[in-house]
Every structure is written in C-alpha cells, then in structure tokens.
Amino acid sequence: MIHASLKDLSAALAAKKVSAVELATLFLDRIEKLNPTLNAFVSVDRDKTLAMARDADARRAAGETGPLLGVPLAHKDIFCAEGWLTTCGSRMLSNFVSPYDATVVRNFKQAGAVTLGKCNMDEFAMGSSNETSFYGAVKNPWDTARVPGGSSGGSAAAVAARLAPAATGTDTGGSIRQPAALCGFTGLKPTYGVVSRYGMIAFASSLDQGGPMARSAEDCALMLNAMAGFDERDSTSLERPVEDYARDLDQPLAGLRIGLPKEFFGAGMDEDVRAAVEAALAEYRKLGATTVEVSLPNSGLSVPAYYVIAPAEASSNLSRFDGVRYGHRAAEYGDLNDMYSKSRAQGFGDEVKRRILVGTYVLSHGYYDAYYLQAQKVRRLIADDFAAAFKDCDVIMGPTSPSTAFRLGEKAADPVQMYLSDIYTIAVNLAGLPGMSVPCGFDRQGLPVGLQIVGGWFAEAKMLNVAHQYQRATDWHLRRPALAE
Ligand code: GLN
Numbered sequence: 001m002i003h004a005s006l007k008d009l010s011a012a013l014a015a016k017k018v019s020a021v022e023l024a025t026l027f028l029d030r031i032e033k034l035n036p037t038l039n040a041f042v043s044v045d046r047d048k049t050l051a052m053a054r055d056a057d058a059r060r061a062a063g064e065t066g067p068l069l070g071v072p073l074a075h076k077d078i079f080c081a082e083g084w085l086t087t088c089g090s091r092m093l094s095n096f097v098s099p100y101d102a103t104v105v106r107n108f109k110q111a112g113a114v115t116l117g118k119c120n121m122d123e124f125a126m127g128s129s130n131e132t133s134f135y136g137a138v139k140n141p142w143d144t145a146r147v148p149g150g151s152s153g154g155s156a157a158a159v160a161a162r163l164a165p166a167a168t169g170t171d172t173g174g175s176i177r178q179p180a181a182l183c184g185f186t187g188l189k190p191t192y193g194v195v196s197r198y199g200m201i202a203f204a205s206s207l208d209q210g211g212p213m214a215r216s217a218e219d220c221a222l223m224l225n226a227m228a229g230f231d232e233r234d235s236t237s238l239e240r241p242v243e244d245y246a247r248d249l250d251q252p253l254a255g256l257r258i259g260l261p262k263e264f265f266g267a268g269m270d271e272d273v274r275a276a277v278e279a280a281l282a283e284y285r286k287l288g289a290t291t292v293e294v295s296l297p298n299s300g301l302s303v304p305a306y307y308v309i310a311p312a313e314a315s316s317n318l319s320r321f322d323g324v325r326y327g328h329r330a331a332e333y334g335d336l337n338d339m340y341s342k343s344r345a346q347g348f349g350d351e352v353k354r355r356i357l358v359g360t361y362v363l364s365h366g367y368y369d370a371y372y373l374q375a376q377k378v379r380r381l382i383a384d385d386f387a388a389a390f391k392d393c394d395v396i397m398g399p400t401s402p403s404t405a406f407r408l409g410e411k412a413a414d415p416v417q418m419y420l421s422d423i424y425t426i427a428v429n430l431a432g433l434p435g436m437s438v439p440c441g442f443d444r445q446g447l448p449v450g451l452q453i454v455g456g457w458f459a460e461a462k463m464l465n466v467a468h469q470y471q472r473a474t475d476w477h478l479r480r481p482a483l484a485e
Pocket of ligand 1: 125126127128150151170171172173174175176203310419422
C-alpha cells in the first residue's frame with residue numbers, strides 16, 4: 001500500500017479494500033519512523049489526521065464517492081490550514097496557528113482528502129535546497145548527505161520516500177519542478193492563475209503558483225482536478241470552464257512536435273543530465289514525436305530579471321510581518337519602531353533579509369526605472385520568446401535542473417550559485433506558463449535526473465498526456481530510493 005499510486009489507493013478505498021483510517025495510520029507510522037532522518041515534516045498531528053480519516057470513512061459509508069475521498073496527502077507549510085501550525089519555514093510564524101483554510105486546502109478537504117501533516121520548506125519559499133528553513137535542512141532520500149532541492153523540499157522528500165503518496169507544493173521560480181527532479185518524481189506548476197493563491201502565504205505574487213507533486217503524471221492530474229478552479233477571493237484567479245486534466249492522458253503522441261531551445265542545451269549542464277535528457281528525447285521519437293530546434297533568445301536574462309522582480313514583490317509582501325497582528329514579537333523592545341525592527345531582525349533568516357534589502361532597493365525612488373521597470377520589460381520579452389517558439393512546436397523540453405542533487409552545504413554560502421540552480425525553470429514563471437518535471441534517468445552516482453516539459457498557456461492536459469505516455473513506456477518514475485523500501 002505504501003508504494004501504491006494515488007490512483008490505486010483511490011481504487012482500493014472505493015472497493016472498500018482499505019479504510020481511510022487504515023491508510024492514514026499506515027502513513028503516519030511511516031512518518032514517525034522516517035521523519036527523524038529526513039526532516040520532511042514540520043508538523044504532524046495524529047489526532048487531527050485520524051479525525052479527518054474517520055470523517056472520510058463516514059462520508060463513504062453514507063454513500064458519498066469521489067476519487068480523493070479518504071486519500072492521504074501532505075501540504076507544504078506555505079498553505080494555511082485551519083487549526084494547524086502554518087510556519088512557512090520561518091521563525092516569524094513559528095507560533096501561527098491558521099484560523100482558516102487556503103482555497104487549495106479547502107478544495108482537498110471538500111474532496112475528502114486526509115491531511116497527513118505540513119511539510120518543511122525553505123523560509124518563505126526562498127531557496128533551492130531547503131537549507132534556509134528555520135526548522136533545519138531536509139535530506140534527500142536518495143542520499144541523505146544531499147539536498148532534496150527547494151523550496152518545496154519537505155514535500156519532495158515526503159513523496160520520494162513515500163511518507164505521503166503525494167503532496168502540494170508551490171513554484172515561484174522552480175520550487176515544484178527542481179525538487180521533483182532532484183528527488184525523482186513528477187511535479188507540475190500550472191499556468192499562472194489556474195490554482196488559487198488565497199491562503200497561500202505570498203512570496204512573489206505575480207509568480208507564485210501552487211501545484212501537485214506526486215509519483216506520476218496520472219496522479220498529478222488527479223490532484224490538479226481538485227486544486228484548480230476559479231476563486232473569487234484571489235483577484236488573479238482566472239475564470240475558466242472547469243477542466244478534467246486527465247481527459248487526454250491516453251492520447252497517442254504520434255505527430256507531437258517537441259521544441260528544444262538551443263539555450264537550454266548549451267554549456268553549464270552536467271554531462272550525465274544531458275545524457276539522460278537526450279535518452280528521453282530518443283524515447284519520445286520512438287513514441288512518434290519529432291523534435292525541432294527553437295530559440296528563447298532572452299532566456300539568459302531570466303535569472304537576473306527574476307532576482308529583481310521576486311525580491312521587489314517579497315519586500316512588499318513581507319512588510320505585513322511586523323510583530324503586531326500575528327507571528328513572532330521580540331520579548332524586549334523600546335518604542336514601536338524598535339519593536340518592529342527587533343521582531344523582524346529575530347523573526348527572519350539571512351536569505352529572507354537579503355531579499356527584503358534587494359527588493360526595497362530596486363523599488364526605491366531613483367532606482368525603480370533602472371531596475372524594476374527594466375526587469376518587467378525583460379519579462380515581456382521572455383514571454384514573447386515563448387509565444388514565438390510555440391508557433392513551431394507543441395511542447396518545449398529540456399533539463400529541469402543543470403545538476404542532480406548537490407551536497408548539503410555545498411552552495412549555501414554562495415547565493416548566486418544557489419540562484420543558478422533554477423536557470424531552466426525561472427523563465428517559465430516569468431512567462432506565466434505551465435511547466436512539469438518528469439523523472440528520466442539517473443546520473444552515475446545513482447541520483448535522479450528530471451526532464452522539463454513546458455506547454456503553452458493552459459496546456460496542462462496536453463503536458464500530462466505527454467508525460468503519461470512517456471511513463472507508460474519507461475519506469476523511471478517507479479524507481480525508489482533504498483531508504484523507501
Ligand atoms: N529558488 C528560487 C528562489 O529562491 C525559486 C523559489 C520558488 O520557486 N519558491 O527564489
């Protein structure tokens with residue numbers, strides 16, 4: 001059962017082969033056993049989880065059905081969940097018990113899913129290694145001396161080691177896809193506006209997007225069906241007809257045109273990553289796809305533009321954490337300003353402070369035009385590049401991350417090296433496009449490699465189809481770390 005897909009768990013529940021309480025207990029026991037090694041969860045609350053499971057069983061006994069009724073899953077600790085500690089990986093929120101549910105959490109509750117706990121993450125989702133968390137680094141289940149990627153590193157380690165069959169994540173510059181690649185499972189960042197950001201603690205509001213992290217594309221489709229949808233409480237939520245994201249999974253790929261951006265296959269990528277991605281492309285050709293070179297000429301500007309725009313938005317979003325309404329407040333202080341400054345100095349870690357400083361600087365009078373406005377113009381150019389490329393192809397493919405999982409501490413002292421881990425993912429967020437990472441092999445040390453699939457706006461169903469057909473032909477997504485046996 002621990003290794004079953006979400007789809008199989010759903011079928012077992014429907015056939016009454018297992019109850020929601022039995023499943024929740026199975027995963028809670030596993031969390032108890034493996035979390036001390038991995039540090040994937042910040043909070044686990046057995047009583048709350050079992051109460052939800054009992055409720056799901058009662059709903060089924062009363063005749064209710066539904067694909068997620070009784071299915072256990074974990075939430076990144078950026079999603080507010082009523083009655084749960086919601087820390088966002090920060091000391092600032094170490095005492096914050098949310099009084100309400102994020103829309104994503106509420107959607108899963110309505111579908112009858114059972115919350116296994118809240119997953120560790122980089123502080124306020126800033127990072128690519130899960131080393132900036134106030135709650136300590138998360139370990140990669142494939143090699144516990146290595147990072148799981150970030151910022152959704154707790155969700156990633158939980159899914160890879162099967163502490164949870166699936167988890168939610170958020171992706172501002174790569175935080176679903178990069179950890180999915182480094183931990184060897186499937187993750188999808190939807191088109192901006194498809195999943196509500198209400199109750200998802202804001203980092204960079206014009207980039208943040210929640211999405212599913214699960215073993216397979218099929219399981220991601222199942223989750224996205226519950227996550228997506230218009231929400232009047234999020235002003236950037238898109239009003240679109242409800243979709244079944246699983247509808248095209250079984251479509252054959254004959255005739256599919258795959259665009260390969262020449263900028264994504266240049267220098268800077270590990271040779272083992274390159275080999276695994278090339279092998280995946282060969283597999284796609286066998287499935288009937290053709291490949292065509294495309295160009296994203298401004299993609300080299302995506303990391304610099306992102307590191308102006310994201311800190312600018314973060315500096316504004318994080319101004320609400322002032323020690324007054326909720327969150328950490330310094331125990332001793334003089335006047336009001338001293339209370340603000342001591343509370344923030346104590347509550348935030350170094351990376352968050354760095355971003356607030358950069359963001360405040362680029363938004364300040366006299367620098368706004370030179371940095372922020374300029375970055376917004378670059379952002380438009382990047383989106384236009386993608387639109388032009390999609391004239392020649394249906395999906396774009398390349399590596400998700402330039403390397404496999406790096407060692408804990410290896411990049412922690414060098415922010416720029418860390419920022420470059422997202423060199424292939426960030427442009428997708430700047431353009432608001434959907435992106436996925438799918439396991440496509442291993443390096444010579446046995447660490448997983450991810451293939452990135454990028455679709456046009458609202459092409460999620462197509463991308464899931466493209467990923468699912470590959471997963472029917474290969475078994476990379478079924479491999480698991482020794483620790484997870
Ligand atoms: N690693 C990137 C950053 O540090 C992206 C993080 C994310 O997607 N939340 O900002």
